[in-house]
Amino acid sequence: MxxxxxxxxxxxxxxxxxxxxxxxxxxxxxxxxxxxxxxxxxxxxxxxxxxxxxxxxxxxxxxxxxxxxxxxxxxxxxxxxxxxxxxxxxxxxxxxxxxxxxxxxxxxxxxxxxxxxxxxxxxxxxxxxxxxxxxxxxxxxxxxxxxxxxxxxxxxxxxxxxxxxxxxxxxxxxxxxxxKNQDKAFKLAAIGSIKDERFDFLELAEKLFTKILEIDPNIITSRYADIHKFNSSSTLENIAFSRGLLLSGGKPDIERAAKTFVTDFRKGFLGKVCLDLSLMQEDDVDKGE
Ligand SMILES: Nc1nc2c(ncn2[C@@H]2O[C@H](COP(=O)(O)OP(=O)(O)O)[C@@H](O)[C@H]2O)c(=O)[nH]1
Ligand SMILES: [Mg+2]
CATH class of the missing domain: 3.40.50.300 (P-loop containing nucleotide triphosphate hydrolases)
Structure with a gap:
């Protein structure tokens, strides 16, 4: 991304x-x-x-x-x-x-x-x-x-x-x-500090999903309880199925799934999440001092 x-x-x-x-x-x-x-x-x-x-x-x-x-x-x-x-x-x-x-x-x-x-x-x-x-x-x-x-x-x-x-x-x-630090930029994009036109929103949603899974998988399942029932290899498709976001013909609407997921995060519906936690726990944070 x-x-x-x-x-x-x-x-x-x-x-x-x-x-x-x-x-x-x-x-x-x-x-x-x-x-x-x-x-x-x-x-x-x-x-x-x-x-x-x-x-x-x-x-x-x-x-x-x-x-x-x-x-x-x-x-x-x-x-x-x-x-x-x-x-x-x-x-x-x-x-x-x-x-x-x-x-x-x-x-x-x-x-x-x-x-x-x-x-x-x-x-x-x-x-x-x-x-x-x-x-x-x-x-x-x-x-x-x-x-x-x-x-x-x-x-x-x-x-x-x-x-x-x-x-x-x-x-x-x-x-x-x-x-210059695209990992920092990704997190700023996730919290709404960078205009959404500046990046691929679907990629942001996927990356944010992976990041949150890494922090605590329970955050995902507490909001999307049935997500594991769907076995598409695409995260966004699974979110679309879980939320019933379907296009005509029953195909998953991944655009709306991405919007729903990122909005859930930004509005705090996923609970309290700090994306930088791993950076704060790393021992090398203070090497620059
Ligand atoms: N939950 C929460 N929201 C806040 C807080 N401070 C600001 N906001 C919200 O964050 C958004 C951006 O705030 P704003 O003051 O315009 O940010 P600025 O762009 O840095 O001036 C607005 O929707 C505020 O209501 C806070 O301490 N807690
Ligand atoms: Mg301001």
């Missing part, structure tokens, strides 16, 4: 992020809990240079407590400041605000000493659809930014004071997915 991308779009996103980062003291790096490691683009990370970073594992409600702990432990092991949240919950921003204030302690001291009282500034960054706008809305407690379950909705820029020690860039910084 190959996921298409445009170098021109990447250059534009890179420049934009570079500009945004120049204006801030710290970075709130949002990761989607269903594929947190895949949400990291090391190429773009170089732009952050030595500014303090707060990693936020968002959509924590979509993965199990066990997986979330694995993830938080990994960041801890790597000496990175990390919290988890559900940006749609009422107090979803509280933990982020508190962690950000601790991250800013040195800055606040520095700014106060200089007598030039200046509020530390921060920007929320992340790949499309990881929940940047939702987190910002939660931080500013106003439903202001447009959110949508598709990539690339947010545009305009302004500064918003969210408390006496944090000023936030209203417009999130867009991280371009790491397409």
């Amino acid at each position: 190959f996921i298409h991308w445009f170098p021109g779009h990447m250059t534009k996103a890179y420049r934009l992020l570079e500009e945004n980062l120049r204006l801030v003291d710290s970075v709130i790096y949002v990761l989607d809990a269903r594929a947190p490691i895949s949400c990291i683009n090391e190429e773009f990370d170089k732009l952050i240079k030595n500014k303090p970073v707060l990693y936020v594992i968002n959509k924590s409600d979509l993965i199990s407590k066990f997986d979330l702990t694995q993830c938080l432990n990994l960041f801890k092991k790597l000496n990175k400041t990390c919290v988890s949240t559900n940006s749609l919950s009422q107090d979803g921003a509280k933990i982020v605000k508190e962690a950000l204030n601790s991250l800013h302690l040195n800055l606040i001291e520095k700014y106060t000493k200089k007598d030039a009282i200046r509020t530390p500034r921060s920007v929320v960054i992340g790949v499309p659809n990881c929940g940047k706008s939702s987190l910002i809305n939660n931080l500013i407690k106003r439903k202001k930014l447009e959110t949508a379950n598709r990539p690339g909705v947010t545009r305009s820029i302004q500064w918003i004071k969210i408390d006496k020690n944090i000023e936030l860039m209203d417009s999130p910084g867009l991280l371009f997915p790491d397409f």
Whole structure:
């Protein structure tokens, strides 16, 4: 499965992020809990240079407590400041605000000493659809930014004071997915961070099915209980039979089967699944440190 991308779009996103980062003291790096490691683009990370970073594992409600702990432990092991949240919950921003204030302690001291009282500034960054706008809305407690379950909705820029020690860039910084790593890109496609036109949807569905089977076969059977009754060598055909998705003449409708399966995953109907779990458990994750 190959996921298409445009170098021109990447250059534009890179420049934009570079500009945004120049204006801030710290970075709130949002990761989607269903594929947190895949949400990291090391190429773009170089732009952050030595500014303090707060990693936020968002959509924590979509993965199990066990997986979330694995993830938080990994960041801890790597000496990175990390919290988890559900940006749609009422107090979803509280933990982020508190962690950000601790991250800013040195800055606040520095700014106060200089007598030039200046509020530390921060920007929320992340790949499309990881929940940047939702987190910002939660931080500013106003439903202001447009959110949508598709990539690339947010545009305009302004500064918003969210408390006496944090000023936030209203417009999130867009991280371009790491397409050089097609395994990361596949996972981002699965969680809806890459437009569906950029890849073969049937291939995505098949690959996602294999990946989920590898994680835990019970996830499949708890949703498609009778799937083993059908003995086509094609996964999508079996899903079509299991769901009664048939074309005239009784042939399995694999297009609809693919859509059903991927939507079931994206909407959480398959339960709590973290696609990056194997990456977090590998011993060589921290070799780069
Ligand atoms: N379950 C869940 N959904 C979330 C969370 N945060 C955002 N979303 C949903 O994810 C989708 C993308 O969110 P959005 O804030 O527009 O992402 P952005 O593209 O990064 O700005 C929307 O459908 C949100 O409602 C979360 O913490 N949990
Ligand atoms: Mg947005």
